[in-house]
Amino acid sequence: MSLRQFEYALAVAEEGSVTAAAELLRVAQPSVSQQIRGLERELGVELFARTPTGLVPTVVGRAFLRDAEAAVSAARRARATARAGAGELAGEVVVAAQMGFGARQLPGALGALRRRFPRLEVTVLEEPGSAELERLCRRGVLDLALMAACGRSPADAHRLGDEEFVVVLGAGHRLLATDRVEVHALEGEPWVRFDRDSALDAVLLDVLRANGLDPAMAARVSQTATAVRWAAHGLGVTLVPASAVPEGYEHLVRPVFPAVSQPVIAVLRSVPGPAETALLEFLRREEWAGAVPASPLSPESGKAAGAAEEGVVAAFSPIF
Numbered sequence: 001m002s003l004r005q006f007e008y009a010l011a012v013a014e015e016g017s018v019t020a021a022a023e024l025l026r027v028a029q030p031s032v033s034q035q036i037r038g039l040e041r042e043l044g045v046e047l048f049a050r051t052p053t054g055l056v057p058t059v060v061g062r063a064f065l066r067d068a069e070a071a072v073s074a075a076r077r078a079r080a081t082a083r084a085g086a087g088e089l090a091g092e093v094v095v096a097a098q099m100g101f102g103a104r105q106l107p108g109a110l111g112a113l114r115r116r117f118p119r120l121e122v123t124v125l126e127e128p129g130s131a132e133l134e135r136l137c138r139r140g141v142l143d144l145a146l147m148a149a150c151g152r153s154p155a156d157a158h159r160l161g162d163e164e165f166v167v168v169l170g171a172g173h174r175l176l177a178t179d180r181v182e183v184h185a186l187e188g189e190p191w192v193r194f195d196r197d198s199a200l201d202a203v204l205l206d207v208l209r210a211n212g213l214d215p216a217m218a219a220r221v222s223q224t225a226t227a228v229r230w231a232a233h234g235l236g237v238t239l240v241p242a243s244a245v246p247e248g249y250e251h252l253v254r255p256v257f258p259a260v261s262q263p264v265i266a267v268l269r270s271v272p273g274p275a276e277t278a279l280l281e282f283l284r285r286e287e288w289a290g291a292v293p294a295s296p297l298s299p300e301s302g303k304a305a306g307a308a309e310e311g312v313v314a315a316f317s318p319i320f
Helices: 003-014 020-027 031-044 059-085 105-115 130-138 198-212 224-232 274-285 299-316
Strands: 047-052 054-057 091-097 120-126 144-148 158-168 190-194 216-221 238-241 251-259 261-268
Touching: 003 020, 003 031, 003 054, 003 059, 020 031, 031 105, 054 059, 091 105, 091 216, 091 274, 105 120, 105 274, 144 274, 158 224, 158 274, 190 198, 190 224, 198 238, 216 224, 224 238, 261 274
Parallel strands: 091 120, 091 144, 190 216
Antiparallel strands: 047 054, 144 261, 158 238, 158 251, 158 261
């Protein structure tokens, strides 16, 4: 077996056909067909089922492709590390930012990274749910993740700072007249909430319940920026990390009381390369709230966020 065969198989799985995979790889179609058939003969299994709508990975094929993707990613990182020694780092660095963390800090850090390594490509996965983040970790795809600290955070996680949570109100909302919003004052408000497996939704729900509120849901979204925009248009109120508030909506944001904050950590893969090591350094140089005048999440809230993250951290452990 060769890395080229792995890459061809991954392309076929992504595109659903040999023809489309060949176009993606910029090679002749017979070459892709030959490599896939040779790979299946060597393994003694059928990796793809031939259906009227295209090629679909079999059960065995899906298991094989997970490991193939990890092998291809590892090879790319090895090449990048070798080239970095010659001062020409190239390749891809993959970053996940959970709960909207780093929305203000990531652009500056990534800009500095690209200036140092102009041939480097960056992929940012924005606000994956806990299940998706766990899947990415197990596949060995991620180089660095920004996430909330919890009871099972890896010992080598890097603390960047604290993130304060704020409430977003609609234009003309009565509570905009206050400097901060008491959680009890939000009783009866409809809420813009988040995906059910999201740690962000766990924080929101637990903060409200800890203050005796039973949130009425107006809508459910997957991105913090969407929640902010919908809240701004009066669909409901929402609770998000302060740094995740898009530019132009700051006038609709208020801190809450009792205050809510969460430590933010960066987690690198177990053997970090020069790209993710440099990115961590650039992230440290960005402005992060340190000891914010907000108390940490209540024990109940921290427990909820930690429960949402436990599976993710368990997946990080063997990989990062």
